[in-house]
Amino acid sequence: MSASFSEIISNPPMLDGVIIGAGFSGLYTLWKLREVGFSVKILELGSAIGGTWYHNRYPGARVDSGIPIYQLSIEKAWSNFEWSEKFPGREEILRYFEHLDKTLDLRKDIEFNTRVVSATFDESLHLWEVKTLSGRSMLTRHLILCVGSCSKKYIPEFSGLNKFRGQLYHSADWPEENVPLRGKHVAVVGTGASGVQIIQEIGPIVDHLTVYQRTPNLALPLRQTKSRDVPFAQRSQYKEAFAKTRTTFGGMDFDFAPKTFSDSTPQQRKSLYESTWAIGGFNFALANYAEIYFDQSANNAVYAFWRDKVRQRVKNEATRDLLAPLVQPHPFGTKRPSLEQSYYEVFNQNNVDLINVKESPILEIIPTGIKTADGRHVEVDVIILATGFDTNTGGILNISIKNGGGTSIAEKWGQRTSTFLGITVSGFPNMFLLYGPQAPTAFSNGPTCIEIQADWMIDLMVDMRSKKRARVEADKQAEDVWVAMVRHVWEISLFRKAESWYQGANIPGKRREPLNFAGGIPAYRKTLNECRDEGYRGLHFK
Numbered sequence: 001m002s003a004s005f006s007e008i009i010s011n012p013p014m015l016d017g018v019i020i021g022a023g024f025s026g027l028y029t030l031w032k033l034r035e036v037g038f039s040v041k042i043l044e045l046g047s048a049i050g051g052t053w054y055h056n057r058y059p060g061a062r063v064d065s066g067i068p069i070y071q072l073s074i075e076k077a078w079s080n081f082e083w084s085e086k087f088p089g090r091e092e093i094l095r096y097f098e099h100l101d102k103t104l105d106l107r108k109d110i111e112f113n114t115r116v117v118s119a120t121f122d123e124s125l126h127l128w129e130v131k132t133l134s135g136r137s138m139l140t141r142h143l144i145l146c147v148g149s150c151s152k153k154y155i156p157e158f159s160g161l162n163k164f165r166g167q168l169y170h171s172a173d174w175p176e177e178n179v180p181l182r183g184k185h186v187a188v189v190g191t192g193a194s195g196v197q198i199i200q201e202i203g204p205i206v207d208h209l210t211v212y213q214r215t216p217n218l219a220l221p222l223r224q225t226k227s228r229d230v231p232f233a234q235r236s237q238y239k240e241a242f243a244k245t246r247t248t249f250g251g252m253d254f255d256f257a258p259k260t261f262s263d264s265t266p267q268q269r270k271s272l273y274e275s276t277w278a279i280g281g282f283n284f285a286l287a288n289y290a291e292i293y294f295d296q297s298a299n300n301a302v303y304a305f306w307r308d309k310v311r312q313r314v315k316n317e318a319t320r321d322l323l324a325p326l327v328q329p330h331p332f333g334t335k336r337p338s339l340e341q342s343y344y345e346v347f348n349q350n351n352v353d354l355i356n357v358k359e360s361p362i363l364e365i366i367p368t369g370i371k372t373a374d375g376r377h378v379e380v381d382v383i384i385l386a387t388g389f390d391t392n393t394g395g396i397l398n399i400s401i402k403n404g405g406g407t408s409i410a411e412k413w414g415q416r417t418s419t420f421l422g423i424t425v426s427g428f429p430n431m432f433l434l435y436g437p438q439a440p441t442a443f444s445n446g447p448t449c450i451e452i453q454a455d456w457m458i459d460l461m462v463d464m465r466s467k468k469r470a471r472v473e474a475d476k477q478a479e480d481v482w483v484a485m486v487r488h489v490w491e492i493s494l495f496r497k498a499e500s501w502y503q504g505a506n507i508p509g510k511r512r513e514p515l516n517f518a519g520g521i522p523a524y525r526k527t528l529n530e531c532r533d534e535g536y537r538g539l540h541f542k
């Protein structure tokens, strides 16, 4: 560490917390830590707040969790913000972030355009030294990583990528200026949440669209509601909705059906499928039978319903078989289903082609387009790589984080990712992860998971302050128990069967392991609360 103890004492720019990232988790943490009297700063790579919503500006970007629950539950913020749609688009969400900034006075404690390159813990001072790319250094008691679960983009190593003469963008790297697509020949690679939204948005305006699909997205109807037509959420109901999110599997304001699949008659099942389908959003996935994530026969039934609904919408038989195959490509819901409004109809347009890259992978990018293994060349002006992210761990491992013994987080996670409760890491004192690995992250409404984790962490920091404790660190054994729990839930679920980013299967060479806790929000909260109520069992203090 570059500063000596006497320098720190005589020159105290030392903070209680440095937060990395100004998305939902960073902003909520900043506000709440300040409310309880801690000194804290956010360092943010981008030039504005919003996190994933700042960085992901691709055409059609829109949230898949509905209002009122896709916002912070801070009354001062929600009580005077008007949402125009149940599932708002990026512009409206950025307007909301601006509102958060004004209402909560956030910006004064955020440093923008600041890339954190390293964080090193000093064993004797119990402090982190955080360094930025520009060479600045800051001392902080706590290091709080709010870097987002999808912040490190993944670009497949296609040969010839840099020889392409047209425009090439990753979905998370879309330019701020308008990219004219009207009249253009465009290729979209990838049909995850980003790809589905892009395809649906640009299909109707481009001259020609070629979609490269490896795995079909088992997408669900969004069913947008405009507040001018139907008031979809009364403010008087917000508090109840936020409270409900703490009690449901996915942190939504609805939960699985109370009855089981096995106890339901075929007619009751059909009626549940139809009603959840008609409501739209994630209802078909998360207000369905809980067994669909654990029992293959329950899952098969749901898949068959989904398939038949979608197949009716696609005219061409070969395209239909690719988008909604007769045999399920993976258990329904075990890869992230997107929400769509007109995705399937786009493939009925004459200007849209669908290429199956499972059968015929992309061989190379040629100067004028894309060549697949079957020898087909498609000439395009623009290639959009909607190929996803090195999720959950990528954003954290992007920073050189070292503990007092000189061990990096990359070394610590060399054999397996391990955390205690998805929030702390043994061997890395005074460091917290929010919305990261081994938490309900991917399986929950973002703001719900984030607030639960941040509230727990802040209670802990307040407790430490009151007891004059300078350092907290997870116990290795307690961490092992949590990692085993995450794995156990994973192994008994159907999630294990899908080649998903939930378990790191989307990145060639990335180790497969459960990166998300699939036990649901109530079980997660119970574990956090028990830990706190038992005097922070599993944590060591100094």
Ligand code: N01
Binding pocket: 061, 062, 063, 064, 065, 150, 156, 171, 189, 190, 191, 192, 193, 194, 195, 197, 212, 213, 214, 215, 336, 357, 362, 386, 387, 388, 389, 499, 501, 506
């Ligand atoms: O990324 P993805 P994403 N050749 O990994 C394909 C959040 N999000 O950016 O499925 C050809 O899901 C890959 O194929 P396969 C949300 O949590 C939220 O879309 O691996 N194809 C897949 O189709 C989401 O889950 C929102 O077989 C290749 C696609 O690229 C997460 O971000 C909106 C390939 C990647 O899909 C990530 O979504 C957007 C190759 N070599 C994102 N490599 C909302 O809330 C990969 N693919 C609305």
